[in-house]
Each structure stands twice: as structure tokens, then as C-alpha cells.
Amino acid sequence: MAVSENLSEPGDARGGRLPDPRAVLTLLKPVTWFPPMWAYFCGVVSTGAAFGAHWEQILLGVLLAGPLVCGMSQAANDWCDRHVDAINEPHRPIPSGRVPGRWGLWIALVWTALSLALGWALGPWAFGATALAVLAAWAYSAEPIRLKRNGWWSAGVCGLSYETLPWITGAAVVTAAAPDPKIFAIAILYGLGAHGIMTLNDFKSVEGDVRFGLGSLPARLGVARAARVACWAMAVPQAVVVALLWLWDTPWNAAIVAVLLLGQLALMRRLMTDPKALAPWFNGTGVVLYVLGMLTSACALHLIGRG
Incomplete structure (x- = not known):
């Protein structure tokens, strides 16, 4: 079947149907909401703010970071990638026709508006x-910018958007002020480290990326080299976090992050034996250790702020 025949284009006869609600939820990809929600929560923890006094800002901020902004980015990406997905993952909601016509675009635009409205309600x-x-999100996926043509830029933008930006936002919202420079530093480091996580996510789409000229790192460098880059990208920022936490007189937190990093390094050794096949396994093991390090670092920042 030709690619164009497997897509829900505006002129497609299927375009008059309403999308299946389950397909819409799949389009918004709830599994991807966790990283920005977690980062927002870490931002709140890092300030030492009392949860009881800020529960509305925390709840609405988590909703904003995950289901709205992240969900919007997933819908926008799937709409802009529908031709590539018809090759890599034809079962996805848009290429499979479960989200017909231009519904993918309309959902992305409505979620964009809802995100901006809730952001406005939460303050400047x-x-x-x-x-x-x-x-x-739109620059990442949409023409003419389409940052995902270059895996170096796209993984970096995603990492900073998924980890750094919500972390800083969570800290700023509950304090109504610019976060401490130490919070900025740790949030940026974890965002840089997420470059490696985003690179591993690209291993599943190498064939379509090559065909359509999308320069993800696995497509540019090959799977083995891209896996090495991903591992270094994750490990080096965390090593810097360990050093900073030690210098900031939180040695126990530094030690915990160091142990979590050593665990990731052990898992990375296995990952390198078959990166494409084991990338999903690493995302379920090594990335868990990574996010536990984020919370440990947030708790260290809390202690520093109290001191």
C-alpha cells in the first residue's frame, strides 16, 4: 500500500468521521507525560515550599506540564510525522485512520490554546x-523549522523542554520569583542529560528517518555510535551534579546520585550489546535511576535552601 493511501488526509473519505476517543488518548501519549510532570514536581521540592500551602499550583502545574503541554507536543508531532509514521509505525492513530482527516491537527491546536490559557491562569x-x-514543540515538528531534521538539536530541545523548563517553572510558580541559581544549574544539567534519553527514543524509527531525510542521531551516526553518544550525554551531566552537590555540602545526596549513576553505567554496558533491541529495556530501567537522581538532587537543593 502506498504511503498516501495509508494516511488520513483532508480529502480522505474517512475525514468526516469523528475520531475514536481511545485513539485520541493514544495520540496524546500519556506514557510521555511523566517526565515533565516529574520535573515540575522536582522543581517544587527543590524550593522547600510547603505542599499544603501550594496544592492548587502544584496540581494545576502538573496538569499543565503533562496532559496539556506534553500531550499537545505529541499530537503536533504525530500530525507533522504522519508520512514517516506510515512507514515506521502504521498502527499509530493518524496513519491507521483511527484519527481521520485533519482531526490530529485540530486536537494539537486546541491543546495549544488550552495550555496557554492554563499557563496564563498560573501567572507570568x-x-x-x-x-x-x-x-x-511546534518548531521541533513543523515546517519550515522542523528541528527534528537534526538529531543534535532535536534531542537537546526535547531534553531541555521535558526536564529543565518544567523544573524551573515549578520552582518559580510556588515562589512567585526567579529560582535560585543552584536550581537553574541542576535543572539545566538534567535537561542536558535527557539528550541521551531522547536519542535512545529515536532508535525505533531509524528506517523512516533515513527514507524521509530526518537526521536523528541513529540515522546520522548509526545505532552503535548513537548509543555511545546517548550514554555519554546522560552520564557526564550527572557526574557534574554529583560534584556540585558535594561542593554544596550535601554529601549524602551526592553519594546517592553517584550510586544511581553507577547503576546506570552498569546497565549501559548491557545496552551497548544490542542498542536498538535493548533501548526500550533501558528506558524502563536506567531511566528510572535517572529520575530518582533528579528527586534526590531536588531534596539536596531543599536542604541547601534551608541552610
Whole structure:
């Protein structure tokens, strides 16, 4: 079947149907919401703010970071990638026809508007961060910018958007002020480390990326070299976090992050034996250790702020 025959294009006869609600949820990819939600929560923890006094800002911020902004980015990406997905993953909602016609685009646009509205309601810090995240999401996927043509840029933008931006936003929203420079430093380091996580996510789409000229790192460098880059990208920022936490007189937190990093390094050795096949396994093991390190670092920042 030709690619164009397997897509829900505006002129497709299927375009008049309403999308299956389950397919819409699949389009928004709930499994991807966790990283920005977790990062927002880490931002709140890092300030030492009392949860009880800020529960509305925490709840709405988590909703904003995950189901709205991240969900919007997933819908936008699937709409812009529908031709590539017809090769790599034809079962996805848009190429399979379960989200017909232009519904994928309309969902992305409505979720963009809802994200900006909730960001506005949470205050200037949240609105500014939401606007930046929305711009990054569309720049990542849509023409003419389409940052995902270059895996170096695309993985970096995703990492900073998934980890750094929500972390800083969570800290700023509950304090109504610019976060401490130490919070900025740790949030940026974990965002840089997420470059490696995003590179591993690209292993599943190498064939379509090559065919359509998308320069993901696995397509550019080959799977083995891209896996090595991903491992270094994850490990080096965490090593810097360990050093900073030690210098900031939180040795126990530094030790915990170091142990979690050593665990990731052990898992990375196995990953390198078959990176494409084992990337999903690493995402379920090594990335868990990575996010536990994020929370440990957030708790260290809390202790530093109290001191």
C-alpha cells in the first residue's frame, strides 16, 4: 500500500468521521507525560515550599506540564510525522485512520490554546514557560523549522523542554520569583542529560528517518555510535551534579546520585550489546535511576535552601 493511501488526509473519505476517543488518548501519549510532570514536581521540592500551602499550583502545574503541554507536543508531532509514521509505525492513530482527516491537527491546536490559557491562569512565570514550550514543540515538528531534521538539536530541545523548563517553572510558580541559581544549574544539567534519553527514543524509527531525510542521531551516526553518544550525554551531566552537590555540602545526596549513576553505567554496558533491541529495556530501567537522581538532587537543593 502506498504511503498516501495509508494516511488520513483532508480529502480522505474517512475525514468526516469523528475520531475514536481511545485513539485520541493514544495520540496524546500519556506514557510521555511523566517526565515533565516529574520535573515540575522536582522543581517544587527543590524550593522547600510547603505542599499544603501550594496544592492548587502544584496540581494545576502538573496538569499543565503533562496532559496539556506534553500531550499537545505529541499530537503536533504525530500530525507533522504522519508520512514517516506510515512507514515506521502504521498502527499509530493518524496513519491507521483511527484519527481521520485533519482531526490530529485540530486536537494539537486546541491543546495549544488550552495550555496557554492554563499557563496564563498560573501567572507570568508559568505563562512565559508555557509559551516557550509551545513554540519549541511546534518548531521541533513543523515546517519550515522542523528541528527534528537534526538529531543534535532535536534531542537537546526535547531534553531541555521535558526536564529543565518544567523544573524551573515549578520552582518559580510556588515562589512567585526567579529560582535560585543552584536550581537553574541542576535543572539545566538534567535537561542536558535527557539528550541521551531522547536519542535512545529515536532508535525505533531509524528506517523512516533515513527514507524521509530526518537526521536523528541513529540515522546520522548509526545505532552503535548513537548509543555511545546517548550514554555519554546522560552520564557526564550527572557526574557534574554529583560534584556540585558535594561542593554544596550535601554529601549524602551526592553519594546517592553517584550510586544511581553507577547503576546506570552498569546497565549501559548491557545496552551497548544490542542498542536498538535493548533501548526500550533501558528506558524502563536506567531511566528510572535517572529520575530518582533528579528527586534526590531536588531534596539536596531543599536542604541547601534551608541552610
